[in-house]
Amino acid sequence: MLAALILAASLPIIACDTPAVHDGDTFRCDGERVRLFGVDAPEVKRGQTPAEPFAYEARDELIRLTRGHVACRMVETDRYGRFVGKCWSHATTDINAALIRSGFATEYRRYSKGVYRRAEQQAKEARRGQWGDPR
Numbered sequence: 001m002l003a004a005l006i007l008a009a010s011l012p013i014i015a016c017d018t019p020a021v022h023d024g025d026t027f028r029c030d031g032e033r034v035r036l037f038g039v040d041a042p043e044v045k046r047g048q049t050p051a052e053p054f055a056y057e058a059r060d061e062l063i064r065l066t067r068g069h070v071a072c073r074m075v076e077t078d079r080y081g082r083f084v085g086k087c088w089s090h091a092t093t094d095i096n097a098a099l100i101r102s103g104f105a106t107e108y109r110r111y112s113k114g115v116y117r118r119a120e121q122q123a124k125e126a127r128r129g130q131w132g133d134p135r
Helices: 002-010 055-065 095-101 117-126
Strands: 013-017 020-023 026-029 032-036 069-077 083-089
Touching: 013 026, 020 055, 032 095, 055 095, 083 095, 095 117
Parallel strands: 032 083
Antiparallel strands: 013 069, 020 026, 026 032, 069 083
């Protein structure tokens, strides 16, 4: 347990004010591309590929959650060289969980291994976002 705490404390942290949000699970903070750990948001429109349902709602929710000061602790670096992190802000102590709880994103279980299971269950039970009435 102590070794895990020491390791967690030694992982890099980045911080910035009002990051530039790219989509529902990615933003730029202090010049670094940040991918939210354990979060899978619908893709926004890219070229001729249309946006997935709730893509812009997820992006707007991430913008709301990242207003003001934001900080992220690195979990890993992904295959695209992005900083993958667990983030917090003035709006919430856990941006990752809050975005999933909104119903506009889901838990990316392949990587998170169930860390955000409860947040996704809360979104389903409350019928928020994609768990609400079909469009």
